[in-house]
Amino acid sequence: MNKNQSHRLSVAPMMDWTDRHCRYFHRLMSRRAMLYTEMVTAPAIVHGPKARLLDFSGEEHPVALQLGGSDPRELAAAVRIARPWGYDEVNLNCGCPSDRVQSGCFGAVLMKDPELVARCVTAMQAEADVPVTVKCRIGVDDQDEEAVLPEFIERLAAAGISCFIIHARKAWLQGLSPKENREIPPLNHDLVLRMKARFSGLTICLNGGVTDPDSARALLGQGLDGVMLGRAAYHDPGHSLIGADGLWGDEHVVTREQVVRQMLPYIGAHIAEGGRLHQITRHMLGLFHGLPGARGWRQVLSTKASRDGAGEDVVLEALAQVTRAAA
Template sequence: MTSSIDIPATISLDQARRFSVAPMMDWTDRHCRYLHRLLTRNALLFTEMVTSAAIVHGDVERHLAFDAFEQPVALQLGGSDPAELAKAVRLAEPYGYAEINLNVGCPSDRVQSGRFGACLMAEPDLVAECVRAMRDATDRPVTVKCRIGIDDQDTEESLDRFADAMVAAGVDALYVHARKAWLKGLSPKENRTIPPLDYPRVHRLRARLTPLPVMINGGIDTLELAEAEMAHMDGVMLGRAAYHNPMLLAEVDTRFFGDTRPAPTLETVMGEMSDYAERHLAEGGRLNTITRHMLGLANGLPGARQFRQILSVDAARRGAGVEVLDRAMAAVRPLRSAG
């Protein structure tokens, strides 16, 4: 293990699901997950969605490799071909992901054209076939992330029908975004905010499916709201709030996992990320592939704007080294001590 921060190896997957960070395209890559793991020792982290075709026909190592420090990590797959998904799962098996998750929630046009993501909510029997094929290919848990419905579906009847098909296929858990996805007329960005949230519908689903673990996602942007949802759900998933304000993850272990160890500080995290960046640079990487995930670390502190500017602009310059992280920290530290 490369970090000096102690990460327990004993937390169960069921425990880790109590709080998870959502899979987010172009965001939750291995560098982002390393940062998030420094902030929370216990939460379940997710990869970006990777298509089964990319794994089967592409560079397996590039798509699937990760640092063991990131565990527990769930691999999210996109696809609708049961045989191809099963092959992708078999290729992922040696990497040791904590669980394999199937994306049935992404509303983008590119995803729809590939016949996966949220459009699959209209085809529960096909999704069930995919889940069965994935389960036959691994002993690891297979889960599904979905919406409460799409377009004009009746979210009471259609969501129950979809969930029942998943249960019959042997799914190990469901993550439910508490909004419909409108595949016609709304952009992916609009689909994250315009369809109304319906938490009670997800609460009813969880009560109906107990003891199957059901986690809720969508519009949860504070730890207070996450805690309120935990009264109804087996777990809560945060997405953009955790990405844009990552230091909130530093409170997760104490608040939701009963961890009594001191929460990581900004100084500690910046020091660890500097060591991590140095290793990445030594392997021929670029600094800004790491620092782009760190821009929100100083949110709310004096000097945060300069901190962001240094990590975005200076880190993108050719030859940028870890001294950029030191300069960013220095922009915040004097003002913190003075205040």
């Protein structure tokens, strides 16, 4: 798959959401979408429990590891450590606006220091055997995004980065919460489209305001190389991901019930290894969003999945709420 195809649709890295269980679930709905890990900090990989942070199922491919950090040597060490896991891409977070990210001097605050980012990605590429990409905002705080974004892209392209995923909103590092930063700053799709026209040789992908394959197709039709789904893929995954492989001309389509039943062996294996049902089913609550029985589906999983001994039978009980409502 060439560079302009692998990112046609992706699911954003989302803290506390896109863990390995969530990604496996999403993969059942789309065989093609690029999936991203939650952001993992470079210090955590260097000093922490590596297997717990990096393990994933082979069925998740293509899957990208997103790193947070601002120390080139530490980021390089994290890339080197992660190499045996076989991720398809390593991505540097230059877009997250949370307080804890700012205090560590990484995430969106890096938009203010493209020279440091260039040193980081150069160090990462030296240790990587897969592409290194960057996810960024259009700017932060009072920056003039019309000037800052092209300068940022140009500097990192000179450092060897050929793929950018751009969240088409500014990040306000003071005065807005992370949640507000996902909703209040206005979307500027036009600026990202102009970046693609200006940097035609780069892979330019847009994040922000994309909810389903139709909105993705419209943006791809305007010349973008890729679009990234965010919260919509989590809260309404069926609508967002089922049928999305059509963006590649792939007719792979499953029903929501098929997805549930395909999850059962994975759930059984997780429980057999000492895992808890709710660790997986918390990601599945939105599968039937807007459909008859969705409330019953959520209620059964929300109330019973965290109980001791809860297993596949709880999932089937929740599914029965949907099938009865649809009958």
